[in-house]
Amino acid sequence: MIVFQYDKTFEGLLTAVFDAYSRKVFPERLVSEDEPLPLFAEQVHRVITEPEKSTRVWKALEKKLTKSVCAMLMHVWLSELPESDELLFRYMRKAFDAPMSIATYFADDDVLEVKKIAQKVSREREHVTQFVRFQKASDDLFFAPASPMYNVLPLTLDYFTDRFADQIWLIYDVKRRYGYYYDLKTTSEVMLDNDEYLLSGKLDEALMAQDEKLFQEMWKEYTLSLTIKERLNPKLQRQYMPRRFWKYLPEKN
Amino acid sequence: MNEHVLDKLKVLAESAKYDISCASSGTTRKNRPGTIGSTEGWGICHSFTEDGRCVSLLKIMLTNACIYDCAYCINRRSNDIPRATLTVQELIDLTIEFYRRNYIEGLFLSSGVINNPDYTMERMVRVVKELRTNYHYNGYIHMKSIPGASRELVNEAGLYADRLSVNIEIPKEQNLKMLAPEKDHQSIYKPMFYIQQGVLASADERKRFRYAPRFAPAGQSTQMIIGATDESDKDILQLSTSLYQRPSMKRVYYSGFIPVNSYDTRLPALKQAPLVRENRLYQADWLMRFYGFRANEIVDDSYPNLDLEIDPKLAWALRHSEAFPIDVNKADYGLILRVPGIGVKSAGLIISSRKHRRITASTLTKMGVVMKKARFFITCGELPTFTVNEVTPEYLRLALMSKKSSRKEPDSKQLSFVFTE
Numbered sequence: 001m002i003v004f005q006y007d008k009t010f011e012g013l014l015t016a017v018f019d020a021y022s023r024k025v026f027p028e029r030l031v032s033e034d035e036p037l038p039l040f041a042e043q044v045h046r047v048i049t050e051p052e053k054s055t056r057v058w059k060a061l062e063k064k065l066t067k068s069v070c071a072m073l074m075h076v077w078l079s080e081l082p083e084s085d086e087l088l089f090r091y092m093r094k095a096f097d098a099p100m101s102i103a104t105y106f107a108d109d110d111v112l113e114v115k116k117i118a119q120k121v122s123r124e125r126e127h128v129t130q131f132v133r134f135q136k137a138s139d140d141l142f143f144a145p146a147s148p149m150y151n152v153l154p155l156t157l158d159y160f161t162d163r164f165a166d167q168i169w170l171i172y173d174v175k176r177r178y179g180y181y182y183d184l185k186t187t188s189e190v191m192l193d194n195d196e197y198l199l200s201g202k203l204d205e206a207l208m209a210q211d212e213k214l215f216q217e218m219w220k221e222y223t224l225s226l227t228i229k230e231r232l233n234p235k236l237q238r239q240y241m242p243r244r245f246w247k248y249l250p251e252k253n
Numbered sequence: 254m255n256e257h258v259l260d261k262l263k264v265l266a267e268s269a270k271y272d273i274s275c276a277s278s279g280t281t282r283k284n285r286p287g288t289i290g291s292t293e294g295w296g297i298c299h300s301f302t303e304d305g306r307c308v309s310l311l312k313i314m315l316t317n318a319c320i321y322d323c324a325y326c327i328n329r330r331s332n333d334i335p336r337a338t339l340t341v342q343e344l345i346d347l348t349i350e351f352y353r354r355n356y357i358e359g360l361f362l363s364s365g366v367i368n369n370p371d372y373t374m375e376r377m378v379r380v381v382k383e384l385r386t387n388y389h390y391n392g393y394i395h396m397k398s399i400p401g402a403s404r405e406l407v408n409e410a411g412l413y414a415d416r417l418s419v420n421i422e423i424p425k426e427q428n429l430k431m432l433a434p435e436k437d438h439q440s441i442y443k444p445m446f447y448i449q450q451g452v453l454a455s456a457d458e459r460k461r462f463r464y465a466p467r468f469a470p471a472g473q474s475t476q477m478i479i480g481a482t483d484e485s486d487k488d489i490l491q492l493s494t495s496l497y498q499r500p501s502m503k504r505v506y507y508s509g510f511i512p513v514n515s516y517d518t519r520l521p522a523l524k525q526a527p528l529v530r531e532n533r534l535y536q537a538d539w540l541m542r543f544y545g546f547r548a549n550e551i552v553d554d555s556y557p558n559l560d561l562e563i564d565p566k567l568a569w570a571l572r573h574s575e576a577f578p579i580d581v582n583k584a585d586y587g588l589i590l591r592v593p594g595i596g597v598k599s600a601g602l603i604i605s606s607r608k609h610r611r612i613t614a615s616t617l618t619k620m621g622v623v624m625k626k627a628r629f630f631i632t633c634g635e636l637p638t639f640t641v642n643e644v645t646p647e648y649l650r651l652a653l654m655s656k657k658s659s660r661k662e663p664d665s666k667q668l669s670f671v672f673t674e
């Protein structure tokens with residue numbers, strides 16, 4: 001069995017594709033550098049991530065595939081699902097080798113699987129844009145916790161920067177312990193050293209802006225009064241608004 | 254902002270939640286996730302109520318006080334209910350602060366009538382104008398025009414709102430007059446016409462001057478209450494068709510009558526809103542807008558009302574079984590769209606992927622086609638199975654009728670989706 005070791009970054013994966021084509025050796029398994037090798041590994045190649053190589057592969061993909069398919073591959077990567085890197089590897093290889101676009105070739109299991117995973121990730125992205133709630137802190141920062149199932153924050157930045165361009169905000173993935181901070185000009189990725197106080201997802205009342213509690217309360221009351229009590233359907237509510245998002249919703253707390 | 258506003262908010266939300274009359278619009282209704290929402294672009298639902306409805310806009314009335322006495326409305330003046338009025342500033346603050354917290358996509362503003370239509374309308378216009386000009390608010394605004402409002406105020410509203418609406422409420426004028434004596438069709442069609450003119454004039458000007466102001470860029474919509482009066486589905490869908498022919502008319506909403514004022518004997522004694530009928534009307538409307546159906550193909554003199562047991566597309570197909578089966582590997586897009594169980598998305602997929610290889614039953618399933626229905630209406634290169642003509646339309650109708658047809662509880666789920674495929 002042929003095995004490639006790489007650093008588990010997206011650039012690393014693209015570099016692996018580059019290496020495979022230039023050495024004409026295609027791996028059956030992709031593993032991280034510190035993972036034990038599979039039992040039947042006969043041939044092992046260690047991929048050294050190089051921006052130049054990864055850029056070339058990505059550019060070639062962009063030529064071969066439409067923008068939305070490239071975006072789909074990014075989505076699959078961000079799913080962080082086990083073996084999604086191997087799936088992506090196979091997909092890219094098929095895309096390069098096929099004479100026509102394989103985007104709609106759903107008879108192929110990998111094509112179908114990529115589409116399915118991308119859809120799930122994109123749904124999660126939408127969930128985040130739907131259910132992230134900002135809390136205003138006393139220093140006028142708007143803080144929003146999130147703990148999405150897939151690593152989708154990078155995919156939501158368009159939405160948030162476009163919409164909340166005139167307020168300072170921080171969206172923090174409390175599961176992956178990183179986030180994005182917008183300072184009225186640029187958005188940057190941040191990892192906070194002391195993030196323990198953020199992990200509950202709730203700003204301490206002492207840190208809240210003056211009217212913050214009142215607005216949370218008003219929103220909660222507003223959604224409650226909208227409910228038509230004769231037609232309660234909690235199952236439907238959960239289907240549209242999965243439980244895992246509730247802990248950050250003022251209307252549910 | 255203070256606790257006071259909280260109380261007003263509760264009163265007004267309570268008044269706006271029954272989806273009829275001055276507080277109504279379909280814009281917060283959840284259609285199928287990812288379909289209508291994305292085509293209209295402002296469909297993000299930021300919350301769902303416990304009855305499963307989408308909350309997208311801050312849907313609120315300036316006031317629930319009203320000088321009119323419409324029989325179908327909870328806010329009619331003869332009802333003894335708590336009344337509240339928000340100030341212009343309070344409405345602005347609520348909108349901005351909710352928006353900044355990602356609670357809402359925007360504002361849906363309506364109102365009961367205080368003093369006279371223009372007095373009310375003037376205040377509403379002030380809210381949307383200040384939001385846009387002083388607060389540089391770019392979120393979505395839907396404003397409901399008060400029936401009988403003057404051209405000047407409608408024109409001003411159009412400069413700031415994305416969408417304007419005037420609700421027809423009751424399709425036939427004599428029925429409207431019976432239930433809402435202070436209203437007539439003129440008071441509704443006139444503002445509708447002002448909006449249309451505003452939209453057309455602005456489109457025309459923008460051809461010549463790129464920076465000419467936009468007027469209600471999301472057009473207008475309207476709504477009819479279903480089941481409060483005796484109109485047939487044919488009356489309703491014909492009216493919808495003629496409305497859709499007007500430039501700027503984007504959506505017609507149907508709202509099953511919720512029996513709020515049961516003491517009023519002009520109203521039918523309903524136990525429950527006609528939700529199934531409402532859903533069927535949405536499906537029919539959908540067919541007219543996206544599937545190339547004409548109203549008279551869906552309902553006519555021999556079938557003036559929609560079949561409540563099956564969806565209107567299936568109903569049409571069963572009445573026209575001679576058109577089937579069709580060959581999914583050959584038929585053109587328009588015909589494929591007519592197959593029950595095949596939606597716009599899968600029809601598109603069929604067209605694009607049959608270039609690569611023949612479509613088989615299993616490809617169709619993978620594309621999300623509802624084979625339970627579709628298989629009776631198509632052939633796809635495999636051994637022909639039973640089609641609608643072999644099993645007969647009558648039998649197929651029974652077989653495909655919603656299992657819930659012995660509805661104990663008139664299907665609350667119906668509210669949640671519009672089209673089943």
Ligand code: SF4
Nearest residue numbers: 274275319323326329
């Ligand atoms: S005008 Fe009629 S429908 Fe509108 S709030 Fe007043 S009573 Fe209700």
